Amino acid sequence: VEDNGADWIHVDVMDGHFVPNISFGLPVCASAKPHIKTIMDVHLMIAPADPYLEGFAEAGADILTVHAEAGPHLHRSLQAIRALGCKAGVALNPATPAEAVAHVLDLTDLICVMTVNPGFGGQSFIDMTAKIRTLRDMIGDRPIHIEIDGGVDPTTAPLVSKAGADVLVAGSAVFRGGSVTNPTPYGENITAIRTAAQGVWV
Numbered sequence: 001v002e003d004n005g006a007d008w009i010h011v012d013v014m015d016g017h018f019v020p021n022i023s024f025g026l027p028v029c030a031s032a033k034p035h036i037k038t039i040m041d042v043h044l045m046i047a048p049a050d051p052y053l054e055g056f057a058e059a060g061a062d063i064l065t066v067h068a069e070a071g072p073h074l075h076r077s078l079q080a081i082r083a084l085g086c087k088a089g090v091a092l093n094p095a096t097p098a099e100a101v102a103h104v105l106d107l108t109d110l111i112c113v114m115t116v117n118p119g120f121g122g123q124s125f126i127d128m129t130a131k132i133r134t135l136r137d138m139i140g141d142r143p144i145h146i147e148i149d150g151g152v153d154p155t156t157a158p159l160v161s162k163a164g165a166d167v168l169v170a171g172s173a174v175f176r177g178g179s180v181t182n183p184t185p186y187g188e189n190i191t192a193i194r195t196a197a198q199g200v201w202v
């Protein structure tokens with residue numbers, strides 16, 4: 001996917017506790033890192049997250065994102081991530097208001113707005129455009145990305161881009177139709193999402 005236009009690689013870590021599914025953990029991240037030429041964007045859907053931050057930093061995370069709902073000390077988690085030399089991200093489940101990050105904006109490099117309830121790939125998009133607009137206003141001129149995770153495809157990409165998102169995560173909509181031996185569809189799928197998202201700015 002990198003050779004076909006992906007800007008970052010987003011890695012979903014699930015623990016079967018914070019979310020109902022289990023994906024993978026530290027060894028898989030560490031094994032993937034040498035193959036990633038761009039940015040390894042690690043999304044921790046785990047609770048607690050704090051005991052594992054150092055491990056994921058050592059595994060090569062460039063961006064390390066924790067959920068606002070995953071622990072009582074989000075401020076401390078974000079401080080710890082930056083102290084480990086990673087960019088610090090915070091993710092918000094659909095039910096969590098934008099205001100949950102109001103007092104940690106100066107510790108945050110990325111806000112991940114979940115547009116599905118986290119835990120599984122291939123779910124349909126939940127409209128969070130009002131939350132994205134609120135976050136964009138709260139952020140002001142701070143250099144903070146707004147990332148959208150869940151149900152992103154060429155139909156939903158323009159909605160979230162117009163609302164203020166600048167990083168779009170897609171799984172199903174990128175990998176559909178392609179394979180390791182036939183990666184051309186990856187490029188076509190990525191181009192379709194990028195074109196749809198950028199169309200709102202022209």
Ligand code: ZN
Nearest residue numbers: 010012043149
């Ligand atoms: Zn994710």
